[in-house]
Amino acid sequence: MQQFxxxxxxxxxxxxxxxxxxxxxxxxxxxxxxxxQRFVYERDNPAGPHAEWWHHNHGCRQWLEIVRDTLTxxxxxxxxxxxxxxxx
Amino acid sequence: MRYSIFSLVRQAFAGHRGxxxxxxxxxxxxxxxxxxxxxGGHGLATAYYLAKNHGVSNVAVLEKxxxxxxxxxxxxxxxxxxxxxxxxxxxxxxxxxxxxxxxxDLNYNTMFSPRGVLNLxxxxxxxxxxxxxxxxxxxxxxxxxxxxxxxxxxxxxxxDCSDNPRFPILxxxxxxxxxxxxxxxxxxxxxxxxxxxGVDIIQNCEVQGFARxxxxxxxxxxxxxxxxxxxxxxxxxxxxxxVAGMVGxxxxxxxxxxxxxxxxPLKPMLDTVVTYGAGHFYMSQSDKGELVMGGDLDFxxxxxxxxxxxxxxxxxxxxxxxxxxxSRVRMMRHWGGVMDMTLDGSPIIAxxxxxxxxxxxxxxxxxxxxxxASGWVFAHTIAHDAPHELNRAHTLERFETGHVIDDKGAGxxxxxx
Numbered sequence: 001m002q003q004f005x006x007x008x009x010x011x012x013x014x015x016x017x018x019x020x021x022x023x024x025x026x027x028x029x030x031x032x033x034x035x036x037q038r039f040v041y042e043r044d045n046p047a048g049p050h051a052e053w054w055h056h057n058h059g060c061r062q063w064l065e066i067v068r069d070t071l072t073x074x075x076x077x078x079x080x081x082x083x084x085x086x087x088x
Numbered sequence: 089m090r091y092s093i094f095s096l097v098r099q100a101f102a103g104h105r106g107x108x109x110x111x112x113x114x115x116x117x118x119x120x121x122x123x124x125x126x127x128g129g130h131g132l133a134t135a136y137y138l139a140k141n142h143g144v145s146n147v148a149v150l151e152k153x154x155x156x157x158x159x160x161x162x163x164x165x166x167x168x169x170x171x172x173x174x175x176x177x178x179x180x181x182x183x184x185x186x187x188x189x190x191x192x193d194l195n196y197n198t199m200f201s202p203r204g205v206l207n208l209x210x211x212x213x214x215x216x217x218x219x220x221x222x223x224x225x226x227x228x229x230x231x232x233x234x235x236x237x238x239x240x241x242x243x244x245x246x247x248d249c250s251d252n253p254r255f256p257i258l259x260x261x262x263x264x265x266x267x268x269x270x271x272x273x274x275x276x277x278x279x280x281x282x283x284x285x286g287v288d289i290i291q292n293c294e295v296q297g298f299a300r301x302x303x304x305x306x307x308x309x310x311x312x313x314x315x316x317x318x319x320x321x322x323x324x325x326x327x328x329x330x331v332a333g334m335v336g337x338x339x340x341x342x343x344x345x346x347x348x349x350x351x352x353p354l355k356p357m358l359d360t361v362v363t364y365g366a367g368h369f370y371m372s373q374s375d376k377g378e379l380v381m382g383g384d385l386d387f388x389x390x391x392x393x394x395x396x397x398x399x400x401x402x403x404x405x406x407x408x409x410x411x412x413x414x415s416r417v418r419m420m421r422h423w424g425g426v427m428d429m430t431l432d433g434s435p436i437i438a439x440x441x442x443x444x445x446x447x448x449x450x451x452x453x454x455x456x457x458x459x460x461a462s463g464w465v466f467a468h469t470i471a472h473d474a475p476h477e478l479n480r481a482h483t484l485e486r487f488e489t490g491h492v493i494d495d496k497g498a499g500x501x502x503x504x505x
Contacts (some may be wrong), residue, residue: 001396015398019503043338044329071391072392081116
């Protein structure tokens with residue numbers, strides 16, 4: 001099985017993680033309906049590198065941002081999905 | 089050449105040397121009235137009904153590989169119309185009606201076998217939900233039937249209907265008019281029938297871009313040169329996002345991989361399609377004796393036509409709970425296909441913000457059964473520049489306006505549908 005290297009837990013089986021959605025910026029609470037519609041429903045859906053949010057739900061339960069190639073499943077980057085100013 | 093018992097006998101005496109090619113292999117023309125991108129079942133059916141129902145025969149179907157080499161040849165061949173919501177129910181029911189006379193219509197044996205599709209229920213909540221769906225099917229004029237555990241034990245003798253499994257079977261929702269068809273034959277039959285009506289089927293022709301003039305597409309740039317187009321329809325499920333991206337459209341679709349697998353050939357043991365309700369698993373037996381099986385998506389976006397082992401194990405575990413007799417059966421083949429997963433689980437067959445560019449996609453993992461009706465309504469949409477009554481609700485705009493068609497009630501998460 002493929003392994004993802006969790007920044008908190010180290011290498012773990014992919015089955016410990018759950019895919020969330022593509023990693024994009026989250027609209028502000030007072031964003032327009034059109035902005036929310038694009039966030040909820042529209043996807044880039046590339047064949048190639050794709051920034052994604054994954055949940056390590058059977059591990060540390062942290063959300064991670066993983067850049068993964070959708071053609072090869074290769075993991076290109078993996079980091080905590082917290083806002084940049086909050087990262088240690 | 090028309091296929092019949094007489095042509096068969098004639099060819100038998102002539103050493104089978106006189107059969108024509110099933111479809112022509114023309115060079116692409118400079119210009120077509122309609123260019124369909126994608127030579128799978130849906131694209132070919134669209135071309136066929138454009139010529140047959142609407143008299144539009146100056147049509148090209150562009151296929152990047154070969155006919156029957158994509159998802160049309162990669163599915164588990166199940167045909168059914170057991171949907172709950174009206175918009176889907178009427179669409180898929182029309183498809184099922186077309187399936188029942190497709191071999192005659194195409195003069196090609198699609199080996200459609202209405203052997204029934206049985207969804208098993210394992211909890212009281214699930215039973216109630218199936219009653220609800222079955223009742224709504226009946227109200228829509230679609231056949232549905234509740235089978236008790238005793239009925240099912242008689243109907244599928246090898247199925248474990250005892251109290252021993254972790255999730256014993258309570259009963260099941262049966263649609264007898266559903267069943268299976270031979271997937272390759274569907275692509276070949278439509279290709280042959282469309283070609284006979286003048287449609288050009290162009291294989292090994294990959295679309296690389298679209299030439300625009302204002303808000304119209306005027307030509308398709310392909311690996312075999314530029315092809316002018318009056319109208320363009322795309323039927324490239326799995327790759328809808330990539331192809332629509334070439335004209336700048338962003339779709340409510342994620343591409344996921346779905347695995348399927350077949351066992352070694354066995355003696356006849358299962359004469360229906362049966363699905364597991366306490367997990368996700370479905371199985372039928374092909375005419376060659378192989379058990380054809382499938383389960384869940386891999387639950388993450390992927391264009392790799394290969395799956396991972398944990399999902400396979402989970403599907404097989406569900407299968408073994410249903411059929412302990414299969415514990416020593418060996419798997420023969422295993423493969424993956426790429427699925428257009430929409431954000432409400434229903435397809436998009438619609439006009440787009442570009443004037444003469446039409447979209448047929450988002451089939452999630454139920455596109456095969458939709459093939460005839462998909463072609464029927466997409467041809468209508470292209471020919472009339474307006475949707476058919478049956479795909480009026482399957483628009484792109486429904487995600488903006490809140491009119492999503494979410495049969496499963498799963499919400500805007502692609503992989504949950």
